[in-house]
Amino acid sequence: MLTEEMVKRAIGASLKKEKTFLAYPVLLLAALITVFVLALLHQAHDWVIFGAIGIPVYLSLGLLGSLSVFIHRLYYHELKGESIDYKEIFKASMNRMWNGVFLALPLILTHLILWVLMGLFYLLQGVPYAGPIIAVLFSMLPFAFMMVLSLLPLGAFFILFYGSTFFAFDLKVDLDPVRENPLSMAKNFAMATIPLLLGILFLGSIYWATMELFGITQNIVALSLQRLFLLIPFTFYLTPFVLFFFHFGLESYRHFYKKG
Numbered sequence: 735m736l737t738e739e740m741v742k743r744a745i746g747a748s749l750k751k752e753k754t755f756l757a758y759p760v761l762l763l764a765a766l767i768t769v770f771v772l773a774l775l776h777q778a779h780d781w782v783i784f785g786a787i788g789i790p791v792y793l794s795l796g797l798l799g800s801l802s803v804f805i806h807r808l809y810y811h812e813l814k815g816e817s818i819d820y821k822e823i824f825k826a827s828m829n830r831m832w833n834g835v836f837l838a839l840p841l842i843l844t845h846l847i848l849w850v851l852m853g854l855f856y857l858l859q860g861v862p863y864a865g866p867i868i869a870v871l872f873s874m875l876p877f878a879f880m881m882v883l884s885l886l887p888l889g890a891f892f893i894l895f896y897g898s899t900f901f902a903f904d905l906k907v908d909l910d911p912v913r914e915n916p917l918s919m920a921k922n923f924a925m926a927t928i929p930l931l932l933g934i935l936f937l938g939s940i941y942w943a944t945m946e947l948f949g950i951t952q953n954i955v956a957l958s959l960q961r962l963f964l965l966i967p968f969t970f971y972l973t974p975f976v977l978f979f980f981h982f983g984l985e986s987y988r989h990f991y992k993k994g
Contacts, residue, residue: 744982793842813988845886895927898983
């Protein structure tokens with residue numbers, strides 16, 4: 735029953751038009767960064783694409799981290815039943831919003847370090863005679879690198895889900911609830927993440943089908959503009975899913991940490 739109430743409150747807060755128009759520009763900016771990087775990577779070498787494609791992903795996570803700070807502070811006042819002054823809350827949140835931006839920096843550095851290590855392995859396996867032997871004996875290394883690269887975004891989202899409240903209110907990090915209720919915390923994280931992933935999958939399939947049928951591949955400028963125009967409705971319809979992720983994150987924090 736408690737979880738159901740948390741979900742209902744989070745859904746109700748996520749459908750408010752004021753928050754939609756606050757969050758939508760941030761998602762649109764993340765889409766613009768992605769389109770710009772994809773344009774730069776047009777016809778680039780596969781290895782360059784592999785290294786650079788993570789940059790817009792992690793920059794977008796940094797933008798979402800800043801957005802989450804503002805959304806959490808707004809939602810905190812809503813849950814308290816207090817009147818909301820968006821301008822004042824935004825001013826009070828400015829310094830803390832940088833905490834969310836800094837989330838992207840260690841992710842980008844880790845991605846680049848792993849990219850360089852994988853590049854060294856790629857060069858080593860090209861050494862005559864010894865290269866194939868190295869590639870066989872140490873084949874688990876690129877597997878491990880790829881696994882870390884795959885887990886990085888998941889770990890970042892988990893930090894974004896529970897850590898946004900710490901960023902928003904400058905709280906001391908407390909890992910006791912993680913040790914005491916790991917499955918329950920993972921369940922709440924999944925409850926917020928699965929709708930977001932389903933939303934991305936549904937909208938992404940529509941985006942992909944549209945680009946497959948009507949995409950302009952001959953001109954990179956036209957292609958980039960087409961991507962951008964398609965991402966305008968994509969990000970708009972995705973906004974409530976992102977807001978629910980943040981709102982349910984604060985609900986989960988209050989549930990497990992018994993604060994607020």
